[in-house]
Amino acid sequence: HAKQKGNHYLFFNDSMNEQAVKRLQIENLMRYGLKEDHFVVYYQPKMDIKTGELVGMEALVRFITPKKGIISPGVFIPIAEETGQIIEIGEVVLDKACKDVKNWIDQDLFNGRVAVNLSAKQFSLPDLTTRIDVILQKNQLPSYFLELEITEGTVMDDPQEAIAIMRSLSARGIHLAIDDFGTGYSSLAYLKQFPLNTLKVDKAFVDDMNTDRGRNMVDSIVTIAHNLDLHVVAEGVEQAEQLVLLEELNCQTIQGYYYSKPLSPEEFSEFLRGQKQR
Ligand code: C2E
Numbered sequence: 001h002a003k004q005k006g007n008h009y010l011f012f013n014d015s016m017n018e019q020a021v022k023r024l025q026i027e028n029l030m031r032y033g034l035k036e037d038h039f040v041v042y043y044q045p046k047m048d049i050k051t052g053e054l055v056g057m058e059a060l061v062r063f064i065t066p067k068k069g070i071i072s073p074g075v076f077i078p079i080a081e082e083t084g085q086i087i088e089i090g091e092v093v094l095d096k097a098c099k100d101v102k103n104w105i106d107q108d109l110f111n112g113r114v115a116v117n118l119s120a121k122q123f124s125l126p127d128l129t130t131r132i133d134v135i136l137q138k139n140q141l142p143s144y145f146l147e148l149e150i151t152e153g154t155v156m157d158d159p160q161e162a163i164a165i166m167r168s169l170s171a172r173g174i175h176l177a178i179d180d181f182g183t184g185y186s187s188l189a190y191l192k193q194f195p196l197n198t199l200k201v202d203k204a205f206v207d208d209m210n211t212d213r214g215r216n217m218v219d220s221i222v223t224i225a226h227n228l229d230l231h232v233v234a235e236g237v238e239q240a241e242q243l244v245l246l247e248e249l250n251c252q253t254i255q256g257y258y259y260s261k262p263l264s265p266e267e268f269s270e271f272l273r274g275q276k277q278r
């Protein structure tokens with residue numbers, strides 16, 4: 001394919017070009033969206049499998065553009081990771097999550113932790129802990145109410161460095177969770193050294209629980225977690241049958257459409273009020 005531009009012919013691959021254009025568009029939309037406050041935070045409940053009570057929630061970013069509608073995190077997060085915009089987006093999410101949770105605590109609707117995703121780029125910022133302190137301070141939220149979800153890839157990139165960073169976060173009372181456990185490569189030797197609180201079983205494993213092999217896999221993951229004294233959260237639980245199996249395997253907490261999809265702050269307030277009346 002060639003297009004004439006002056007007296008030059010530019011050769012390019014259509015699909016490659018389209019992709020590059022789309023990326024650039026999203027990068028520009030994100031820059032504009034950061035200025036215009038188009039990033040909002042939704043909350044997905046984490047429920048105790050035995051009591052059916054709310055134990056916490058995960059903050060999940062939503063990008064709502066006036067012209068292109070909602071853009072999925074699956075689309076913009078990888079681009080934001082590459083451009084570095086994830087740092088600013090991540091701080092907007094943390095700030096909003098702290099503000100909302102502070103409100104819910106003050107209204108006596110909630111008394112647990114909010115889990116916020118921390119990208120690899122944020123994790124390796126030299127002043128990460130200061131940045132988090134500033135946001136907690138600004139919102140008058142004690143660090144006790146915060147949990148950070150970090151993927152295996154992020155912490156296994158430089159495990160020794162990761163231990164130091166995690167220690168400084170953990171020393172503040174912030175809880176740490178390994179996200180999407182089992183999808184990357186984790187060394188058990190390191191897992192033991194990380195000051196972790198929670199291990200999140202990836203949805204892919206929960207989806208596989210209808211087979212013996214899949215069930216054994218989740219059983220193994222839960223056993224590893226418990227041997228390391230870690231709390232287990234199963235992600236992406238959609239069906240009652242999965243819930244029953246997870247309870248048999250002693251998984252304590254579940255997150256998924258079975259209970260609720262991620263909710264807007266207004267919807268989540270309603271959810272909290274409903275929980276209180278139980
Ligand atoms: P994640 O951290 O693994 O988050 C869980 C994802 O699974 C969310 O997708 C959630 O909506 C979805 N999910 C939860 N329960 C179910 C279920 O029962 N069925 C199905 N089909 N899906 C379920 P979401 O919100 O689209 O986010 C996708 C990914 O984008 C997240 O995966 C996370 O890696 C990233 N992400 C989202 N928000 C942030 C953020 O604020 N910062 C960073 N760095 N990454 C974020």
Ligand code: CA
Nearest residue numbers: 058117149179
């Ligand atoms: Ca997560």
Ligand code: CA
Nearest residue numbers: 179180200235
């Ligand atoms: Ca996850």
Ligand code: CA
Nearest residue numbers: 180202203235
């Ligand atoms: Ca995931």
